[in-house]
Amino acid sequence: MKKGRLILTVLLMTMAAALSGCTGGKTADTPDTRITIGIPQDLDDGLDPHKVSAAGTKEILFNIYEGLVKYDETGALIPAVASDYKVSEDGLTYTFTLRDGVKFHDGSNVTAEDVIYSIERCSKAEGGQDPLVPPFTNISEVNKVDDKTIEIKLVAADPDFLAYMTVAIIQASNDDPETKVIGTGPYKFVSHTPMESVELEAFNDYWGEKAHIGKVTLKIVSDPAAIVMDLKGGSLDMFCRLTDSQVSELKGSNFNIEVGTMNLAQALYLNNSVEPFNDVRVRQAICYAIDPQEIMDFVSGGEGTEIGSAAFPSFSKYYDPALNDNYNRDVEKAKELLKEAGYENGFSFSITVPSAYTPHVKTAEVISEELKEVGITADLKLVEWDSWLSDTYTNHNYEATVIGIDLNPVTARNLLQRYTSDGHGNFMEFSSEKYDEVFAKAVASTDDAEQTALYKECLQILSDEAASAYIQDLPSFVALNNKISGYKFYPIYAQDFASLYYIDEAND
Amino acid sequence: MLLTLFGVSFLVFAAFEIIPGDPAISKLGTDATPEMIAALREQMGLNRPFIVRYFDWLGDCIRGDFGRSYSYNRTVISMIGDKLPITVTMTIISMLLVIAVSIPVALLLAKYMGSTIDRAGYISNQILMAVPSFFLGILITYIFGLTLRFFTPGGYISYRQNFAGFIGYLLAPSVAIAIPKCAMSVKLLRSAILEEWNKDYVRTAYSRGNSTMQVMYRHVLKNALIPLITFWGMAVADMIAGSIVVEQVFNIPGLGRILLTSISNRDYPVVEAIILLIAVVVIVMNLIVDILYRCIDPRISK
Amino acid sequence: MAFIKSIKKIFNKYHGFNFNAGLVITGLIFIIALVGCFYTPYEPTAMNVSIRNTAPSLAHIFGCDDSGRDVFSRVMEGIRNTFFISTMTVLIGSGFGIILGAAAGYYGGKFDEILMRINDALFAFPSVLLALVIVSLLGPGFLNVTVALGIAFIPSFARIVRSGFKSQVNMDYVQSARLMGAGDLRIIFVHILPNILPVLMSSVMIGFNNAVLAEAGLSYLGIGVQPPRASLGLMLKDGQALLATAPWNALFPGMVIVLMVLGFALLSEGISEAS
Amino acid sequence: MAEDIIVKGTDVTVSFMNKVGNRKEKKTVLDGLDFDVRRGEILGLAGESGSGKSTLAKAVLGMVPLERGKIESEVTNPQMIFQDPYSSLNPAKTISWIMQEPLKLGKKKYSSEERLSKVEEMLCEVGLDAGYMQRKPGELSGGQRQRICIGTALMQAPGLLIADEPVSALDVTIQAQVLDLMREIHRKKKLTILFISHDLRTMYNFCDRVMILQKGKIVESGKPYDLYRDPKEPYTRLLLESAGII
């Protein structure tokens, strides 16, 4: 069975390579083409690829740094700095062969030492702190076979381990990655003016398909109202994650709207340790009271995909649309459950929402309207992102909150470990022995099919025990100047600027 | 004067003791483990008692070292220094607009006292004072930016690249800040002129054969400017606060934006430095107003 | 008793154009706010996806907002909230302002010096941060914004009351009151205060319209009235993003803010003109 | 103190710091004054502006700290009337409220009816009538206002009335009427009056004794007739000549 898996991945890789090759028809662009892309927040948590945590920063570093392997838009892992790799029978040894001709932005060649340095930098725990990439504790040793090959030995087999190999490869000689931003990606880092803009430039000696647009300026636009005006005004060519009202504003302007998914699970996350949410019947009543479709109609004009449990659609391996019908809107059933739980005449609670995210705020507004029909009054508490991060997310003092949880790296284990009783980031305070038991079995199993089934069973439990009231994977609207094309949606937080190109009248 | 500065610095420092949210957590983001947070807090020295931290920080400030920004790990001075000229230029342009517009308009209104022009001017004055500045910003962007294409909304040009473009772009937001202040200045100047007009020395000036215009320009205007200067001194402080909102609408990376972002990032050193800076500017403005007072109004002993 | 009599006296004495215009506008808004408490054409928070962003029509005179809620009902609720917050802000601000200003103006000397220094410090402190501190101290929401703004308004009132007292304290009638054996408190509140009432009234009105602007500003930044409740500032902020396709979302709340502020400004002009 | 002297001042000195630029300058207003006020007399205090006459009045009322010397006074509740009729009555109150105020504050407690009847009685005494009760100071002439001030000052039956230039802001004819009123009250109630003015003519017929004050010092004092006939000090002669008396 294992051999089969191996062939499958290899096949995939060759197909991807072929595919990327033949989008054809694009001439090598002249270096002076430029594009200005708006971003809502500054890269204010630094530029060191191994330490960065904000999704907005990772999205952009995707263009500058590459790992041994990298994701493509389908979510498959394709070879990057490594030309190919072999996994040993027992899944404990991974051997990577370095691709020849891969250069750093400063022109120097990528050496085995660089790769080893990068991996060890993430797995070493300096001074009692956790390693930069926690799962790397599973690595027993990394050794250089020859100038072209690296061997990594694991403590225990882990089918998801390959996903962690997307970690950025930096130069061994780079003592301060915070300021010396040198990677192997299609774009070079030029400059960063805090609170203002970030400049990138196409890297001409890129090993793969070169970027089409010469200069990329990332401009910070922090006021939602200004975004639409700036796009129409012509000072911005592209902006991601617009709301549907902003999209309706852009009708008739020189912008195409690309629609994809945000790859996150938006839900009304309930604090299971708090009265009355510790009672599963109350949680189920809430699931019955909420109608995801109505929320999607209000929040994003009907766009977006409903989810029944923690997995979002682009995580196709585990996403099961059937779970969506686990709780279809049924006010009578909700009231019945509430009566059973002893809350006939309802109760009231507060939904804490980070004020900066309009979609989550509007979702909460719709929820509070829907819950009224069941006799539950929910009032909103808007807080700043930082208060939400420390009060709600880290210290768990909240009753309910509306937020979207994304994944990096995109692995089932990373998605579901959050719900285990002692899981890292279990701000929902969800704990069920059955769930812990099934999750442990899933992690331990080495057979892919068995593991997938077990993970799916976890998702089923989450839905049955109504850990949270799952709603949707928010639509992702991207406005793109109609002179530019080639935008690709990725399942992870990544903005691939390299694939963008100007549709020159000449080469059509 | 120093007492006020000391008061403000204490208020700022105490404010962040109260506001929830922890800089360490905001830096580490969602996947921070409790151990990582604790270690970072230690490294930032956040665990030291409040008073110790306050006096350490105050000591550094006096020596000019405002510490490093938590999120950008650059020195606070370099960050603010880079953004200060933007907000200062905008405030200066707005101030010039206020002065350039309010004096002629007020003279006009004073000249046609009680006529329909005076009444109409008066009403429009009241309306202009009533418009919230962020609403004004939006209207200006919408009308002059999108429809009339006088400027590209959001097309901020940094003063390093092209200074003319930089000033050009700042005109629109400065107008948004200046308009309410212009209306207020016109109202104040007009009532000051009215007040001076009834004073005895005006009658003496008339008795010497001055025409109305001569009386206005040689005698009344100078004395009517005195209360206005106090207002302009205070107005600068409002303008800086006003610019925080307007910078959002016009997408200008000035002090206002840094202040708001740093507040939400709990970037204590940056916020404290900016607020101190604003307090210093306000106090310096009051000083300048006093000095102007003394040279215009000899009655106040030198 | 004397206090109410002088208020009655003030109101029936004024009849200038400004005062009347101000009274008409404020009266109109006050009535709408009052009616808003009992009846609004639609439930302000009732959503209806079919009528999202529909233009003003007979059914919805101000049109519908992005969540299909009737803008007119929300404006009515918004007026009520903004009106309430501004009134409370001015009451807190002027209440403490009078106490502090009177004490500083009447006693003068050291006390006056210290008070004015604190005043300057509060003045130099951006009200945005002050509001943030108080809101995070007490939590976001309706009452806390009022307290935050109230405190932020104390310095300006204190300054006005202080200058009022400074001009009255050396008047002869104060000296003769002292000679008759009147205590300081009686002199401050019974003798002097009624004389600075007109100045105070007009500054209360100006305070009112600054409160309306400040509330709108704070809601704009997300502090203050929490959705789904409505406040004019919040509606303006949400309406901004739809200026091209559904301008009524922003224009009507903005217009009402301007009208409200204009009303109070004219009223304060009317009072200060006649005093 | 001798039993007929009700106020005695010995070596009374008052000075205050006024800021000229940034230097602090000590300005002496009263310089070692010795004076006394006898029971039932009208004592005139004459001097030009800056001579310190108002400060002396305030000193007698104990409202100004003395740098040196002391003032002994057996008067428990001295009252004062002022020059500017516009600022001496509370513009926001009605006449009846103003005149009832001293009764409310005095040691003796009165019911509201008693207060109203006493006010009516006092209004007649000062030559006005009950019709003025509900009117406001703003609606009255200078002369009427000064009469109200006098009435209010007498409410607490003061041992001493200090009149600081009470008539100099009034028209000549009104001045004469107000002075007659004060003379009559003095006679009826044996009220001691300290009359402060710069007008030596008026003081001649009004005061029993006159003190001339210059730059904080008493230049000369005595009965008006003796003083005006052969003034000993050159300053007194200058004042008399300027007033066209000699």
Place this chain on the structure above:
Amino acid sequence: MLLEIKNLTIEFHDHDRPERVVEDVSFSLDKGEILGIVGESGSGKSMTALAVAGLLPRKKMEKSGEILFEEKNLLTLPRHDLRGLQGDEISVIFQEPMTALNPTMKIGKQVEEALLLHRHMTDEERKAKVMEWLEKVELDDSERVYEAYPHELSGGMRQRVMIAAAMVSDPQILIADEPTTALDVTVQSQIIKLLLKINKDSGVSILFISHDLSLIKQITHNVIVMQKGRIVEQGDTDEIFLHPKEEYTKKLISSIPSVDLRK
């Protein structure tokens, strides 16, 4: 005859019903004469003076009768010509020295203003004329006063500056509206002596407005007694003081506190 006023009547219209302030006033002023107008507050004496000086507000005011000066009726003279006379031929000094001068303007510049408006002179000539008059009004250290500001001078000195500012352009008529009411007795008599000296030296005729009868007695040749806007009696000052004909004049004279040192 330098100035002749025939049945001058002034009515105010700003309240609901018109209020007649001056009614049918006629009198004349000869060269070098000092004519007094005396009356209580509200008698219209100041209004008459302001009418002669052309300083009455233009709006809400009905004026009739004639004020003839060099055959021109000042009431109907166009504003431009009237301004030509003001400060040149007719000058005015006011009652409140504290507020009658511009507080933020140097004394020298205020005194020279009449010359600036009516004479073509070089700066030096103007300064010399001003310094000449500052000495004439007996201001010691006129150099310092030239550079000083109004608040640095005493009431008496300020009134002297007012007189200098009025006389610097050698006017034919000087209107003095209660010039010494706000001053101390000693200073008052010095100012009166100064006015008499100037009248004698330069022959300027003075219209002296006052409510103080003893002052009128000291300085004026003739006097007009006014009550509620009408002339009650006019004539030679000594004649009127010895045996006044009208009841009102008698009452006024009797209310002066008399100092009889003979008994």
